[in-house]
Structures are given as C-alpha cells and as structure tokens.
Amino acid sequence: MNSLESLAQAIKQNNSFLIIAHVNMDGDALGSSAALALALQNMGKRCFFKGEGSFSDQLCQIAGIKKLLELPPIDKYDAAIAVDCADMERLGIYAPLFSNAPLRLVIDHHITNRGFGDINYIKNVPASAQLVYELLDKLGADITGETAECLYAAFLTDTGRFSHGDVGRDTMLIAAELYDAGFDTARVNKLLFGTRTFAASRLLGRALESLELCCGGRISIISLTQQDFALCSAQEADSEGIVNYALEIPGVEAAVFLRQRGDSYKISLRSAGGLDVSVIASRLGGGGHRMAAGCAFKGGLAEARRTIIDIIALSAGFEKE
Secondary structure: OEOHHHHHHHHHHOOEEEEEEOOOOOHHHHHHHHHHHHHHHHOOOEEEEEOOOOOOHHHHHOHHHHHHHOOOOOOOOOEEEEEOOOOHHHHHHHHHHHHOOOOEEEEEOOOOOOOOOOEEEEOOOOOHHHHHHHHHHHHOOOOOHHHHHHHHHHHHHHHOOOOOOOOOHHHHHHHHHHHHHOOOHHHHHHHHHOOOOHHHHHHHHHHHHOOEEEOOOOEEEEEEOHHHHHHOOOOHHHHOOOHHHHHOOOOOOEEEEEEEEOOEEEEEEEEOOOOOHHHHHHOOOOEEOOOEEEEEEEOOHHHHHHHHHHHHHHHHOOOOO
C-alpha cells in the first residue's frame, strides 16, 4: 500500500516507533529522521533511532539531529519506520528490527523503491524531507524552528542546495515555509558546505589527484582506496560530496566515484542531466535517482572501473577510447 493518508492514520493509531535510516547516513536520512522524531515527540509519542555506519561531524552540530542520536532505546515498539531507504538491504544490521516489527512503515523518495513496508509513502521528489514535511502537514503537527532546521539541512544536502533539475515550485514553497519557522539558514549552509575537517581536506586532495576522463571526456572518474583513507586519517564520512567535483568539468555527462570497502568498491554515480544513473546502478544491483545513484562491485579497482565504464558507455551510446 502506497498512501500518505494510510501512513498518517498509522502514526495516529500507534504510540511508540523505531526510526531507521540507511547505512552511512547522509543529511537527508538524518535530517528527515530527526524532524520526524521531534514531531512525534511533540505529539506525545515515544521513539528511538537506529542507523549503521558513519556520517559527517557537521551534521551532529544540528540540534535536532544531536537529539535524535541521543534518544534512549525502547524495549518494545508498535511500529518501525524506514526513512530515506530504497530497500531492506540498505537498513544494514538493523534490517531484522524492521522486518520483525508489528507494523512496518516506509518513507522514501527513491524511484527504485518497490515498497517493502506494510504501508509505504514513496514518491519521486527531490528529498525524503519533502515527504516527511507532507506527512507532518497531514498530521497537523507543529513544525518548530528546530524541526524546520532539520528538514532544511536534509533538503540542502540532497538537492545540492536546491540546484538539481528536479527541484520545482512545490519544493521551494516548502523551503519558504521552513524559513518562516525561524532558524539560522546561514549557519546551516556554512556548517554543511563551508566547513571541512583537516582529514577531509587531505582526502579531497588525494581524490582529485586520481581524477581522470574517458569516453571523450563524457565520463569522469575519481577513486579512493583504503590506503588513501589511512594516509589521511580519514573516515568514510569524510568522502561525502567528493563525487560532485567530478561532475563540475565541462562536457562531463556522468561522474563516477569509486571508494574501497574491504574486497569491494562502493560506486557513487552522478548525472549532468541527460543520463538516468539509477538505471545504470540497477545493472549492478543498486539504485537511487535519475541524477544520483549508487551500487557496489566486488573486486579490484581496475575491474570495478572497467565494468562501470562499460555499463555507462553501453547505456549512453558513448564511444570508448
């Protein structure tokens, strides 16, 4: 079932919730989850949060997200809510907590999500934050400045500061409503896009050293190995956003970021607009959106690079060199 009305009714009829986000949470996953948790608590309901993996230190400096991460666990809960997660596997080690819940709810904006909950609210919009906002509006929940700040951070990170082609009038009107709730938008922008740790800065340097072009400059590739992370004393969260640098080169239609995880590589894909990279990612068991998607490849760097280039070139009709 894919219904905002049914989702809102489920929230009203239950009192305790487990909120779970996808592995290695980004701003949309954490910001949307935090806004949802704050609203649920303001409605007198109990909730707690689980999410596997790392995330940027900057996100923890947003008050609502900090509160989310500090919520004490609940032994028993009426329902589990998967936020910003395209499939069950992306819940990582917490997937069993979701699958064994009495009621399973899904809020997600990935077009590849087929609906793995009892009640789903899945819609192709720029960020899951938009769906959480629509849910809170349907519930008549009070959107405080703290809640609005979380949703704004979620929008900023998943829309490239409202620069992506799928951002329309409806999204911008929601952003205006959030602004009116009262919080420091300049601080959030500075925190998320104008602050980078020393380790993350060094890692970015190594990533840019690996930058290369292929298929006549239509595909750009950046790669990082575990050795790169170790030499920079960096964590995986420090690589957030690096793929976007590969997309800034004029003439590039698809950007690829390969980063090592044990004996495999995580592949992040970005499109300049002409290609649907969610289709490309699906060829390797991944998914995402038209403009941004991801997948994984088990094997070495050279093989991963060759495989993803072959898939993109074949899908887009690019001539290989």
